[in-house]
Amino acid sequence: MKLKLHVNGAKHTVEVAPMKRLLDTLREDLALTGTKEGCGEGECGACTVLIDGAAVNACLVPTCQVEGAEVRTVEGLASDGRLHRLQRAFLDNGAAQCGICTPGMMMAALALPKKSSLEQIRAGLAGNLCRCTGYMKIYDAVAQFLAGEKR
Amino acid sequence: MMRLPRFQYFAPRTLKDAAGLLSHWGPEASLVAGGTDLWPNMKRRQFTPTRVIGLRGVPELHAITGSPSTGMTVGAMISLTALERHDGVAAMWPALAHAARLISTPPLRNMGTLGGNLCLDTRCNYWNQTLEWRKSIDFCLKKAGSICWVATSSPRCWAVSSSDTAPVLCAIGAEVTLLSTEGERRIPVTQLFRDDGIEYLNKRSNEILTAVHLPPNGGEWRASYRKLRRRGSFDFPVLGVAAAARLDRGVVVEARIVLTGVGSRPHEATEAAEALVGKRLDDPAAVATAVERAARLAKPLDNTDFALGWRKEMSRHHVAAAIADLAAAG
Numbered sequence: 001m002k003l004k005l006h007v008n009g010a011k012h013t014v015e016v017a018p019m020k021r022l023l024d025t026l027r028e029d030l031a032l033t034g035t036k037e038g039c040g041e042g043e044c045g046a047c048t049v050l051i052d053g054a055a056v057n058a059c060l061v062p063t064c065q066v067e068g069a070e071v072r073t074v075e076g077l078a079s080d081g082r083l084h085r086l087q088r089a090f091l092d093n094g095a096a097q098c099g100i101c102t103p104g105m106m107m108a109a110l111a112l113p114k115k116s117s118l119e120q121i122r123a124g125l126a127g128n129l130c131r132c133t134g135y136m137k138i139y140d141a142v143a144q145f146l147a148g149e150k151r
Numbered sequence: 152m153m154r155l156p157r158f159q160y161f162a163p164r165t166l167k168d169a170a171g172l173l174s175h176w177g178p179e180a181s182l183v184a185g186g187t188d189l190w191p192n193m194k195r196r197q198f199t200p201t202r203v204i205g206l207r208g209v210p211e212l213h214a215i216t217g218s219p220s221t222g223m224t225v226g227a228m229i230s231l232t233a234l235e236r237h238d239g240v241a242a243m244w245p246a247l248a249h250a251a252r253l254i255s256t257p258p259l260r261n262m263g264t265l266g267g268n269l270c271l272d273t274r275c276n277y278w279n280q281t282l283e284w285r286k287s288i289d290f291c292l293k294k295a296g297s298i299c300w301v302a303t304s305s306p307r308c309w310a311v312s313s314s315d316t317a318p319v320l321c322a323i324g325a326e327v328t329l330l331s332t333e334g335e336r337r338i339p340v341t342q343l344f345r346d347d348g349i350e351y352l353n354k355r356s357n358e359i360l361t362a363v364h365l366p367p368n369g370g371e372w373r374a375s376y377r378k379l380r381r382r383g384s385f386d387f388p389v390l391g392v393a394a395a396a397r398l399d400r401g402v403v404v405e406a407r408i409v410l411t412g413v414g415s416r417p418h419e420a421t422e423a424a425e426a427l428v429g430k431r432l433d434d435p436a437a438v439a440t441a442v443e444r445a446a447r448l449a450k451p452l453d454n455t456d457f458a459l460g461w462r463k464e465m466s467r468h469h470v471a472a473a474i475a476d477l478a479a480a481g
Contacts, residue, residue, distance in 0.1 A: 018160060019155060019158070019160055021155075040153040040194065041153060041190075041191035041194060041195075042187055042190075042191055042255075042256075042258075042259055043191075043385060045256065045258060048258050054232070054261040055257060055258045055261060056258050056261050056262050057187075057258045057259065057262070060186055060187055060190050060191070060259075060262060061186075061262070062160070062186075062205075064160070064162070065205070065207060108257065108258065111257075123257075124257055125257075126256055126257060126383065126384035126385075127255070127256025127257045127258045127259060127384065127385070128256075
């Protein structure tokens with residue numbers, strides 16, 4: 001089935017089974033491999049992407065459900081070879097270790113309100129597991145990004 | 152990597168079409184709302200419907216209408232995020248918004264819906280496993296087997312009711328609308344559930360849960376919800392206690408206490424709630440009686456997280472805490 005998708009501001013037409021997971025369509029058909037598969041059952045958050053601004057687990061979204069919606073993945077952050085402020089904050093704070101949770105963490109962080117408190121950041125990222133358990137530095141990076149600080 | 156089995160997907164645009172499809176395909180078909188329960192279960196081959204009817208495209212299911220003085224109707228497809236953030240719902244029944252906020256994780260609440268949470272499949276350590284795992288110890292009663300692995304001499308399935316919104320909706324006296332090609336009926340949420348791990352809903356296989364009706368509340372009712380789980384996120388309730396009370400000048404006129412996570416349906420602790428009637432919410436003797444009676448009702452089996460004895464003990468603590476929350480809400 002031909003489906004029209006909006007991903008990171010670009011229009012794509014893909015020929016996929018309508019029930020193919022958005023995660024697989026992104027990775028296999030659009031070569032956007034930044035979105036990672038962790039558990040495949042909505043229990044880890046590694047595949048978090050934004051659909052119309054809301055963070056969701058791409059492993060539980062059938063591709064046909066996002067026709068007409070705006071999908072944003074980690075590839076949509078940097079532009080013209082320049083890192084997004086959120087990516088810069090992760091770099092500055094050493095917030096990535098093995099890296100598998102990092103794209104999902106960033107997408108979940110993007111959906112948080114500006115000036116979130118540490119408590120709000122923790123609650124907002126509570127759907128994303130870091131297997132390296134490097135949460136403190138992740139919270140630091142997200143807090144720096146949301147506060148609009150520059151180093 | 153977990154893949155979905157093959158099935159045919161329908162995306163009806165009207166309730167009439169959805170009901171028609173469901174009636175046509177019968178038990179071969181499953182309804183899907185947000186998919187956060189059904190898709191993982193299908194990936195583990197707990198369910199393998201050959202047809203799935205998605206309700207996302209039906210506009211009537213996405214509305215919240217009414218007001219605190221008339222009561223509110225919440226469409227079944229309202230996401231748990233939208234529910235927890237709705238000003239009217241939060242003003243009228245803050246305990247419902249609170250319970251919604253305690254469900255799983257932020258991304259899953261963006262996808263999961265109120266209707267889906269009410270119809271959530273019952274859960275069990277021996278059931279929420281992959282096909283290979285279940286096959287290796289031999290299938291259980293809930294599907295394809297002839298034994299209950301948590302109570303091996305039991306003729307029934309003891310899978311656990313694990314919805315966080317269900318106990319609150321029971322406690323506040325909410326109702327649901329069920330629709331089929333034969334018409335629609337409206338029943339109290341307390342009557343939606345059955346004490347059976349397999350047939351846990353009084354929803355006929357051709358019916359769609361379309362809306363949840365919240366009773367009016369101008370401040371005469373207070374409600375609370377306490378949840379026990381291992382982590383502050385992700386986990387289903389191992390125990391949940393909802394309490395609601397109507398007060399007149401500080402004295403309880405009507406009260407309800409509902410326990411979840413301790414049986415195949417939310418359990419209403421009627422006698423426990425009666426101990427509060429005619430008393431103040433901070434009356435130590437009345438609260439102690441209510442706690443004792445409610446805890447006697449909590450007879451969990453060893454099929455969820457945590458040690459069994461501790462779970463029983465915690466039912467005492469959580470009932471007391473839910474009542475204390477009511478007292479503090481004034």
